[in-house]
Amino acid sequence: MTAAPVLTEELFREDATLLACEARVIAHGEGGVLLDRTVCYPLGGGQAGDTGWLSAGPQRWRITDTRKSKEQPGAIVHLMDGDALPAVGTAVHVDVDAARRQAHRRFHTATHLLCALLPYPVDGCSITEAYARLDFHTDQPFDKEAIQAGLDRLVAEAHPVRHRWISEAELDANPGLVRSMSVQPPRGLGRVRVLEVEGVDLQPCGGTHVANTAEIGAVVVTKIEKKSAKTRRVVLGFAG
Incomplete structure (x- = not known):
């Protein structure tokens, strides 16, 4: 079996205490944005997905859920509130809802x-x-x-x-x-x-x-x- 390429670096796998990171938007799709790296855990193994926030300068977006991409294996989708998503290529700051x-x-x-x-x-x-x-x-x-x-x-x-x-x-x-x-x-x-x-x-x-x-x-x-x-x-x- 050939493994799918890793499109999203999963920082949470090595450090569950890491609550923030810098990332870049690599695509839109499936109701949200795909990032090149993330601290947000996606729904799986019985565990609910993380929620949190993306920000770029003064703009801020709510992450309502995190899922593994069905269309692009190896990528993680951050589901978002609203339609005005950060553009592909945008550098963003990712924050996890720490209490959750x-x-x-x-x-x-x-x-x-x-x-x-x-x-x-x-x-x-x-x-x-x-x-x-x-x-x-x-x-x-x-x-x-x-x-x-x-x-x-x-x-x-x-x-x-x-x-x-x-x-x-x-x-x-x-x-x-x-x-x-x-x-x-x-x-x-x-x-x-x-x-x-x-x-x-x-x-x-x-x-x-x-x-x-x-x-x-x-x-x-x-x-x-x-x-x-x-x-x-x-x-x-x-x-x-």
Whole structure:
């Protein structure tokens, strides 16, 4: 398989704390603008896309969502408010909505803790600013209080969180690293990004995360649902 050329440099992959960058508009399309580089995470892997702002001098545009381009693989589309978009070639400053990004980082890392506490395949995931949910493929009942206690313990233990890259061959040799039944790691790039919660969890993931489980803070199990005979859903929210 030949990998698509990288049209948008994905700065968020290496540094989830990076909230701003300089970029250039390379195209219009799909309801927004494509940039040569960005700090905005696009919808994918169950995680919602970032929002934020573009600015060029006194002009300012609202980024309402961020998506992977369907028409130009390797590019990222920043959906915009209004019709008057910055012209192709314009140098722009990109700012991420910091509060939304931090919520995504906290919730996404918390879902990795859930995966460690509940050793079942994952067949659905949603990470938003307001909540996170994971669907587990099992018919076993879940104990809400036990899951909450496990989350509280792992957060308090302050485990370091880091990402690294492994080869596709390494992933093939360790198929148990893939927990998701519905989303597979992208192929054709020669390498796969994995997220490690030290001593707790290791699996492929391209999302944004905190650097230590202590940064997750107070998260609560708001709901346990039986979605089907073989699906149990856990929903998380922020305390308070």
